[in-house]
Amino acid sequence: MSDAPSLDDRFAAAMGQCLGPDFPSEIGLAVSGGGDSMSMLALAHNWTKRWGVRLRVVTVDHGLRPGSADEARLVAEECRVLGWPHDTLNWQGWDGQGNLQDAARRARLSLIDGWRQGMRDVLFAHTADDQAETVLMRLRRGSGVEGLAGMAQIREAGAMRVIRPLLGERRDALRFYLRVMRIPFAEDPSNADEGFERVRMRKLLGALEEAGLGVDALTGTAQRMARAAEALKxxxxxxxxxxxxxxxxxxxxxxxxxxxxxxxxxxxxxxxxxxxxxxxxxxxxxxxxxxxxxxxxxxxxxxxxxxxxxxxxxxxxxxxxxNAVEETATEAGTGRLWDGRWRIEGPEINGLTVRALGTRGWSQVTPKPQLGPRFRQALSLPAVFRGETLVACAALGFGPAHTCRFEGPAPxxxxxxxxx
The missing domain is CATH 1.20.59 (Chorismate Mutase Domain, subunit A)
Structure with a gap:
């Protein structure tokens, strides 16, 4: 009889590593209806019996295939059976331009970020196979240490944390778990479409496995690259x-x-x-x-x-x-950030328009500053206008005193x- 830990035990250990020892009261799960994510839903459900954490489940329906709505309903029904709340988010932003999978991934993260309502941690069902495919794709593109480190088990995505508790598990093991537990799941037909780079890498992995360059070798390389990346960082x-x-x-x-x-x-x-x-x-x-x-x-x-x-x-x-901010404008004193990072307010400017200084604004600055940003460097700084008249630009010491605070990503x- 094998003493190897079960999949449920391995999942619990991964959750402890990612979220413990003080678990949040509530976590989110991104579940598509495919085998990997439905396995994660079942494993998380079993795990909560011990730790008492509440689950909230979300499915993003990209609307790109006729069966996608059925897959969302499959997840909703399984959540009803298990007793967890479920929401379906619909994406209608594909314009037919650029990389479809990349656009869908970005949209999925953005939609889920808006859905979570203050909940920090959201589980995604990426596996060791996904990691190996990612490393292969990045190797083909000539990526450096960070790229070859693959996907991190914990990733900060703004205020949301993406958690990948299945990153050490093989896809075959998850499929076996589904069959034994009789858990329903959907097969995404796009997983066989060689028009997608990831599908081509998936098929290539089969041949590479025979040469000793399969999933275990590639994920091992990713782990070593991740350690190197931390040192370089x-x-x-x-x-x-x-x-x-x-x-x-x-x-x-x-x-x-x-x-x-x-x-x-x-x-x-x-x-x-x-x-x-x-x-x-x-x-x-x-x-x-x-x-x-x-x-x-x-x-x-x-x-x-x-x-x-x-x-x-x-x-x-x-x-x-x-050029990136020339058309960006907001109203001073409303609490809205200009360009997503500048808070500008004050009794003499509230209600006026905040936009980039630009050449027209610069021409109205007198006297010109001797220190700090010069002409080309100052054009994209936030300034306050009444119509086309420059009223204030705190960075250049122009106009009435007001609050112009940079709320950037780090101090x-x-x-x-x-x-x-």
Whole structure:
């Protein structure tokens, strides 16, 4: 008789590692109706009997296949039987352009983030097979350490935490569990569509397994790469603390110190600066980042991911790209953030329009500032207008005193590097 832990025991251990020892009172589950997510629903249901945590279940119906609504109803019925609340969210945002699977994934995260209503943790049913496929896809694209680290078991997605308790489990083991427990599930026909890159990688894995380069080898590599990524992240955070400062939501980098830093850390600092300033969810593509870095080291600027890089004197400055915010406007004093990160209010400006300073606003600033952001660096800063007349720009010391607070993703670039 085998002494190996059961799937339920392994799931409980993974949940303890991800969420313990003080479990939240409520967690969410993203359940599509496929085999992996229906296994997760059953395992989580059994796990709650011991820990008393409440479950809330959500299904995102992307509306891309005729049977997707039936799959959502299958999940709803299983949740009714188990006694857990279930919601179906419908996505109607596909315009036929770009990468369908990537667009669907982004939409799924966004919809679930809006659904969770303050609940922090949401379980996703990614498996070891999914991890191996991800590593293969990223290897094909020439990814570095972070890419080859694959998916993290715990990922911060804004205020939501994505938890993957099945990341160490094989898909076959989950299917066996479903059959033994007689749990219903749906087969997604798109899993056989070789028009999708992930499906092609899935089929390739079968051949690679025979050569010893299967799921276990690839997931083992991902784990080692994840450890290396943590060490490299710590190095980048240390350099960021020494070489960078935050100035009105812009990142200023000491140019000489940056030039003396090893290239991998340069790439990390530049990528983190772009994301910090522009609010990007993902790191820029390696080739585009390399090109921007080469330009910066030779004294040229450039734009990438909604941010712009300026090289002047002994500094490199990462600012918000004007084109990305030129049409963005909000009303001062309403509590709404301009560009998702600036809180602007004050008795003499409330009710007026907040938008980027731009060239027209800059032309009205008198006298021009001697310190801080210069002309090109200042154009995307928040300013307050009455019609076309500039009333205030706190960053340039212009106009009546008011609150202009940057509520960015972290108090410093070093903290941002460590947390993303």
């Amino acid at each position: 710590a190095r980048a955070a240390d350099i960021a603390a020494r070489l960078t400062r935050l100035d009105w939501g812009q990142i200023v980098i000491d140019r000489d110190g940056f030039a003396e830093t090893e290239r991998d850390t340069q790439m990390r600092l530049l990528a983190a600066s772009l994301r910090f300033v522009a609010g990007g969810t993902y790191r820029p593509r390696a080739d585009a980042l390399e090109a921007l870095l080469d330009g910066a080291l030779s004294g040229r600027g450039g734009t990438l991911g909604g941010a712009a890089l300026h090289v002047e004197g002994g500094e490199m400055r990462i600012v918000r790209e004007l 410093s670039l070093a903290r941002f590097v460590l947390s993303h």
